Amino acid sequence: MERISRYEDLITPCFILNTEELVRSIHGYQNALNNLFEKSVIGYSVKTNSTPYCLKLAGKEEAYAEVVSYDEYELAKLCGFEQEHIIYNGPMKSKETFLDAVMSGAIVNIETKRELAWLYELPQNKIFKVGIRLNINISHISPEDADGDNDNSRFGFSDDTMEFADAIGLIVSLSNVVLDGLHIHRTAHSRSLRFYKKSINYACEVIKKYGLQLNYIDVGGGYFGIFSDKPTFQQYSDTFYEVLRQHGLERLCVIVEPGNALVASCYDFLSEVIDAKRVESECWFITTDGSRNDIDPFFKKSSYLNEELYQVETPVVKKQIVSGCTCLEYDRLYTLTDRPLLSVGDRIHYKNVGAYTMCLTPMFIRYIPNIYVREIDGYSLIREKWTAEEYIQKSKI
CATH class of the missing domain: 3.20.20.10 (Alanine racemase)
Incomplete structure (x- = not known):
């Protein structure tokens, strides 16, 4: 591994x-x-x-x-x-x-x-x-x-x-x-x-x-x-x-x-900020490489056990809507109010996401992600992310 x-x-x-x-x-x-x-x-x-x-x-x-x-x-x-x-x-x-x-x-x-x-x-x-x-x-x-x-x-x-x-x-x-x-x-x-x-x-x-x-x-x-x-x-x-x-x-x-x-409690999910856009005077959209599909496939949750991991100190902004990487308008996860602005490279760590997530996550635009197991001296990869090669492995083209 x-x-x-x-x-x-x-x-x-x-x-x-x-x-x-x-x-x-x-x-x-x-x-x-x-x-x-x-x-x-x-x-x-x-x-x-x-x-x-x-x-x-x-x-x-x-x-x-x-x-x-x-x-x-x-x-x-x-x-x-x-x-x-x-x-x-x-x-x-x-x-x-x-x-x-x-x-x-x-x-x-x-x-x-x-x-x-x-x-x-x-x-x-x-x-x-x-x-x-x-x-x-x-x-x-x-x-x-x-x-x-x-x-x-x-x-x-x-x-x-x-x-x-x-x-x-x-x-x-x-x-x-x-x-x-x-x-x-x-x-x-x-x-x-x-x-x-x-x-x-x-x-x-x-x-x-x-x-x-x-x-x-x-x-x-x-x-x-x-x-x-x-x-x-x-x-x-x-x-x-x-x-x-x-x-x-x-x-x-x-x-x-x-x-x-x-x-549920034995799995966490880690995503990274890939873009930050100011769409209104006091509203930013934060795009991450994760998706709501990954951690809330039923689209029912109103909140998550999450933590924002900043690389550097940034100014506080009024509103940030943390969103996923898909092209779906409703791929929005949660809103931050009066918090430091997330920047490209910052990460978001979600806890308690092991139930019905990996089984129900669709392979929509981005295929299944890596799974690591936490060990005393680091992490081991126990499932490698799928690429297009895995996706077509039993298909005729």
Whole structure:
């Protein structure tokens, strides 16, 4: 790996990985669950950050890979995960990978009706285990946490329409298939303890309604991670245990799939100022070689954990609009008011940007940037930026 000794010499734009922070987060949630449950599983959400270096590290720290497509399933295997340490969710499974995962002992949570049909193709000489996803309508389960009057979901089988009952009936009718677990992943914007308490309580009621004999409950993700004024990993774990104990189900293995809570805080993004224009008497536009696409691909954030790194002292100006490098007018990140003027060569360091950024950043006008890992004596390049050569590598021209 290419090594760089000084922070100032990092080639921008780039992401910077702090492996100690990722390990701290994984261990933090593992310890919180281990304090209460005999068995638990941390699923590293591949869709949230699919950097191979991170996947490899998560596996070494005994996390499972939580994947939601056939491509992610193959990626997890290439990064060293045995099938027994893969959680396979989502509708984008292929028949080949679905059957391979079930037959190889992966945790497979059925999401679609075609997956139910594929069960008939399993060999008859062995018993196979599967899970199933339960549909969660937040407006019905926890109205205080709902986004609107009908915060329904397109995922899972609904117990309101009997599709869950029909799916259960099909599975139990098969002599070579056992229903092993229930998947209830749903994220509320509040990420509150109250929401998890109510959603798990609903799941427990469904388990009792159908007399299900399960070995695990997969409560999914959507947790806070680093913020001091938000619920901690231990508080989430305490909530899970409290509800399950009330229903006599505390023996279940609890599976969590934290994405944001594990990878957001372990990545920073560094960009450099490439231009400064005065467009009005008291307004400057600052252009950087990064983009809002890099750190806010949903275009929802109103602020960032950022720091401006000046090379020299400059005069204070009334207003600066910090913008990205694309040709899109709306590629604007944030506004500085009554601050020293940023100049070409100054840098901006953004923190807490590891979740859904690298996976969702489009290759629009500028291809994927470098990723460095921070080490004791400098930085190592763990993903080299793409050039036009990488972009066309499987194309015909």
